[in-house]
Amino acid sequence: MKTIYPYLTYAGAIPFVFCTVCLGLDIQQLPLFGSTQQILSVYALVIASFMAGAHWGQHLHIDGDWHPPLAILSNLMAILLWLGFLILKFNALVTLLISAFIILLLIDHRLLQQQIISSHYWQTRLVVTTIVIVSLIFALIFSTIASGTVS
Numbered sequence: 001m002k003t004i005y006p007y008l009t010y011a012g013a014i015p016f017v018f019c020t021v022c023l024g025l026d027i028q029q030l031p032l033f034g035s036t037q038q039i040l041s042v043y044a045l046v047i048a049s050f051m052a053g054a055h056w057g058q059h060l061h062i063d064g065d066w067h068p069p070l071a072i073l074s075n076l077m078a079i080l081l082w083l084g085f086l087i088l089k090f091n092a093l094v095t096l097l098i099s100a101f102i103i104l105l106l107i108d109h110r111l112l113q114q115q116i117i118s119s120h121y122w123q124t125r126l127v128v129t130t131i132v133i134v135s136l137i138f139a140l141i142f143s144t145i146a147s148g149t150v151s
Helices: 005-024 036-059 067-087 090-113 117-145
Strands: none
Touching: 005 036, 005 117, 036 067, 036 090, 036 117, 067 090, 090 117
């Protein structure tokens, strides 16, 4: 699995880019799938929760300072994102998701500093998370333009 994870990680960014391009082209609905915003929201929620779950899994194999906080942060992140998904409108949810991906990346950076994750894994996460965050920022911009809230 060590050789395949970077490919899977990069492939996981494709739906972010695809949905963002669709929103940029003002494609608000995708046949068979529905609202582009909803597709992006659900996918981002799944991926952010998955990443938080990865931290949960890491906490099971480490001792020391990060053991309890990693478990708590992973659960808190998943619950807050789920509540945000249920309560917030698209633009606010995307802002929350951007914040979540930044926090998850900062946690990974701290895990790298403590040699809990490898530098190769960190580099992959850094590049893919940057792609995801940039995609979400553009999705937010395109959505704002489409809704006519920008003057």
